[in-house]
Amino acid sequence: MAKAGTKGVARAHRERQILDIAGRAFAEHGYAGTSLAGIAADAGISKPLIYNYFGSKEGLYSACLTHAGETVAGVIERTDQLGYVGPEQAVLSLDRIFTTLHGQTWMWRLLHDPTRPATPEIADTHVHYQQRMHTVGAQGVADMLRKADNHDPLDASALTAAWVNVFDALVTWWTEHPGETPQAMTERAARLFTVVFGPLDLDALPLTTR
Structure with a gap:
């Protein structure tokens, strides 16, 4: 993993490096089990620099959560805009x-971290991104039922409850099996959905893992 360093690096790039290192630590050890001193050592920077950028340990966690939420929710929302419906949309x-989080599954784990601080800012940030993702899932289900005149x-x-839980379970399963490539997971998801829904028109999908 690249060190963040302290010289010759633009602030925005250095912040992104710190977020990646800190996010991995928070996802692996939980909030209480992660120290700013350890993050600073892994990043090759001083602990005061983290305070300068993020204000506090909670501020750093919040920034990691926001970065993860924007990444994951953004992918789901942009995919929804492509106009596919039903199991094809899910695949x-x-x-x-799978493609976006390859090598950085900490983002998904952080969004599902039961040890996150129970502060208003963290809670509101978490709810915000969960609602954005749930809205896409609910709309996808509504479109699918509308096609069936339901x-x-x-x-x-x-x-919607079933759909969201299946989606979450598949991604979580993947994070627990790091040897599985994005392509293998897409193929697995397609096989499983085919068992439930019948043949899918996968050739028509602009898959990134193809």
């Missing part, structure tokens, strides 16, 4: 997530 969204709101609520 395509998973494909983009307009029952309780059906939509139940299927």
Whole structure:
């Protein structure tokens, strides 16, 4: 892993390096088990520099969470705008997530970190990104049910809960099996959805892992 260093590096680039190193540490050890001194040592910088950039340990965690949330929610939202519906949309969204998070699965783990600080700022940030992702999932389910001429709101609520949990479970499973490549995971997701939904038109999808 590259050190952040202290000289000859633009501030924005150095911040991104610190976020990557800190995010990995928070995702692996939890908030309480991560020290700023350890992050500074891994980054090859001074501890005061972290305070200068992020204000506090909580500020650094919040910045990591925001970076992870913008990355993951952004991928899901941009994929939704491509206009696919149903299991094809799910496979395509998973494909983009696997590609984007390859080598940086800490982002997903941080968004699902049960040890995050229970402060208003952290809680609000976490809820914000969870809601953005849930909104895309709910809209995808609504589009799928509309195609089937199903307009029952309780059906939509139940299927959204199932859909979001399946999506989350597949990505979480991947983070726990680091030997699985993005391409292998996209292929696995397609196989599993085919079992449930029948043949999918995968050749029509702009998969990044193809």
